[in-house]
Amino acid sequence: MELTVTRTYGQALYDAAAELGKVEEIKKETEQIDEIFQKENDFYELLTDPAFSAVRKKEILKSVFEGRISKESLNFLYVLIDQGRLHNYSDILREFIKLKNKAEGYGEGIVYSACPLKVAQIEKLEQEAGDLLDKRIKLTNKVDKSLIGGVKIVAEEKLIDASYKSGLNRLHLDIREK
Secondary structure (H helix, E strand, O other): OHHHHHHHHHHHHHHHHHHHOOHHHHHHHHHHHHHHHHHOHHHHHHHHOOOOOHHHHHHHHHHHHEOOEOHHHHHHHHHHHHOOOHHHHHHHHHHHHHHHHHHOOEEEEEEEEOOOOOHHHHHHHHHHHHHHHOOEEEEEEEEOOOOOOEEEEEEOOEEEEEEHHHHHHHHHHHHHHO
16 A cells, blocks of 8 residues: 555656656655655654644745755645545655656666765766666665675665675685585
């Protein structure tokens, strides 16, 4: 059920943005909103609290975002409030970005690293993964503290494991076999 909701709203947002020629603008705004929701947990919890009326939630959103984001992005937030779906916001945004990337001919992936990567590092890994997979790839960086170093990339249902941990595991297996 949640997956259907995510796909439905993500597709609706993408279709509306594409029709208006505002895909990139709405992507940036929705990412900024998501970042605010992630950082300001009390604010997000207030907006997703069923004890508050939709009218009150929309008033809060209007006071915070009006004039700072497009009316389309604000109206989308209103729709999510009216339908009780704001708690799906991050997943809907991921679906929207997936559709945008697909329309632009990109595959998606995640690069796991022991610490946050710089933009230039991610771009280099996107190029290398794209060369290996014969497709343009957009990577999202996620920190995985269990990695000692190196990176692990999951893209287009493939795993590229260039982590030190994986190398040590292979070395361990080689030693045990000899």
